[in-house]
Amino acid sequence: MCSNNLKEEKFKMLDNFINTVPNDQSALIEVLHKAQAIFGYLPEDVQSYVAYKLNVPVAKVFGVVSFYSYFTTEPRGKYVINVCMGTACFVKGANLVLEEFERELNIKAGETTKDGKFTIEVLRCVGACGLAPVVTVNDKVYGHFKKEDVKELLESYSEEEV
Numbered sequence: 001m002c003s004n005n006l007k008e009e010k011f012k013m014l015d016n017f018i019n020t021v022p023n024d025q026s027a028l029i030e031v032l033h034k035a036q037a038i039f040g041y042l043p044e045d046v047q048s049y050v051a052y053k054l055n056v057p058v059a060k061v062f063g064v065v066s067f068y069s070y071f072t073t074e075p076r077g078k079y080v081i082n083v084c085m086g087t088a089c090f091v092k093g094a095n096l097v098l099e100e101f102e103r104e105l106n107i108k109a110g111e112t113t114k115d116g117k118f119t120i121e122v123l124r125c126v127g128a129c130g131l132a133p134v135v136t137v138n139d140k141v142y143g144h145f146k147k148e149d150v151k152e153l154l155e156s157y158s159e160e161e162v
Contacts, residue, residue: 010038010039011049013038014031014034014035014038014039014046014049014050015053017031017034017038018031018050018053018054023053023054023055024054024055024056025054025056025060027054028050028054028056028060028061028064029064029068031050031053031054032050032061032064032065032071033070035050036070036071036072040075040076041072041073041074041075041076042065042071042072042073043073044073047061047062047065047073048061074112075112075116076112076119077112077113077116077117077118077119078116078117078118079117079118079119079137079138079157080118080119080121080137080138081101081118081119081120081121081135081136081137082121082122082123082126082135082136082137083097083098083101083109083120083121083122083123083133083135084122084123084124084125084126084128084132084133084134084135084136085098085122085123085124086123086124086125086126086129086132087125088129088132088133089125089126089129089132089133089134090133091132092132092133093133093146093147094132094133094134094145096147097133097135097145097146097147097149097150098120098122099147100147100150101120101150101154102120104150104151104154105118105120105154107120108120109121109122110122117157117158118154118157123136126141128141128143130143131143131144132144133145133146135153137153137157
């Protein structure tokens with residue numbers, strides 16, 4: 001497997017991006033967003049690399065990554081399922097939707113399936129209360145979502161793999 005070559009390619013992509021931004025801490029969050037988009041998450045070696053390239057203390061980078069819930073230090077699935085748990089969604093049964101995803105995938109919120117295909121996460125509010133309850137998969141929004149819709153949604157993403 002060429003995982004080392006792939007990782008080197010990802011670091012080159014990150015380097016190319018870093019070369020377009022200011023070489024200091026003012027670009028830190030922007031660079032971390034790009035790094036997470038490239039690598040899928042922010043492992044320690046990537047955080048250290050960003051610190052080195054931006055001439056920022058590693059502790060500052062770790063602090064930013066751990067402070068913002070958007071950033072993750074664990075690999076995520078190809079499909080990240082977010083269940084909104086804002087008040088409107090919760091009142092309309094989002095907790096039941098979450099439980100059904102957990103049951104179907106045999107993982108809990110915050111976890112990724114063993115095959116690396118799905119990650120379940122919980123959001124505080126998507127900002128689409130009129131569509132409650134809301135589920136997103138990557139950047140696609142599904143409104144008026146019911147627990148009965150879970151199996152069909154998962155099957156639709158599994159079919160995309162074939």
